[in-house]
Amino acid sequence: GESVGLHLPTLSVQEGDNSIINCAYSNSASDYFIWYKQESGKGPQFIIDIRSNMDKRQGQRVTVLLNKTVKHLSLQIAATQPGDSAVYFCAENGGGGGFKTIFGAGTRLFVKA
Amino acid sequence: GAGVSQSPRYKVAKRGQDVALRCDPISGHVSLFWYQQALGQGPEFLTYFQNEAQLDKSGLPSDRFFAERPEGSVSTLKIQRTQQEDSAVYLCASSLVGGRREGEQFFGPGTRLTVL
Structure with a gap:
């Protein structure tokens, strides 16, 4: 079946360090991927997306890498700040004909001051 | 400049009761999604609307779940005869x-729906 999962359920980093959050997906037909950030009591917030015809995309302090060969996605956050503490989800569109977005279980990022 | 709003924020229901959850999307957004998020899990897709048309309801877990968006703006997710396993956070999202x-x-x- 379809699944999007994460290697590490929790990640603790020192303020100012770089963070890397990893994600594996199983549906090779997926052609669009998104990273979301969710703070406690709030809905997910879009961070960055990438289409399958790209292997890297950069935003402000964030970079998403896509390796289609091993079906792996990562989110890199530069100079991690306390405000980055949240749960991060990767998601895929499943590649099928529907409109389903498939979310992984999430990684909790703790930033130590 | 309001974002997506949902009401109520918290709902406690006794098992067997019907509940209705409301979503007000961003004005002018064509797409509307409903998700169910269990504690400690990622959101699970329930259904998708394009304007008033429900184009994908493949994620609805049973026929007790029903969603509508009659005028292509506000949407309501209704759960009939609630059960304890329905306890979760129900998220609504819209897209331009x-x-x-x-x-x-x-x-x-x-x-956040809690079924006792």
Whole structure:
């Protein structure tokens, strides 16, 4: 079946360090991927997306890498700040004909001051 | 400049009761999604609307779940004869463009449903 999962359920980093959050997906037909950030009591917030015809995309302090060969996605956050503490989800569109977005279980990022 | 709003924010229901959860998407957004998020899990897709048309309801877990968006704006998710396993946060999201399986979704804060 379809699944999007994460290697590490929790990640603790020192303020100012770089963070890397990893994600594996199983549906090779997926052609669009998104990273979301969710703070406690709030809905997910879009961070960055990438289409399958790209292997890297950069935003402000964030970079998403896509390796289609091993079906792996990562989110890199530069100079991690306390405000980055949240749960991060990767998601895929499943590649099928529907409109389903498939979310992984999430990684909790703790930033130590 | 309001975002997506949902009401109520919290709902406690006795098992067997019917509940109705409301979503007000961003004005002008064509696409509207409903998700169910269990504690400690990622959101699970329930259903998708493009304007008033429900184009994908493949995620609805049973026929006790029903969603509508009659005028292509506000949407209601109704759960009949609630059961304890329905306890979760119900998230609504909207997106500007319809008919595509990509694009930024703007999420509301969710409704936390607790079934006793």
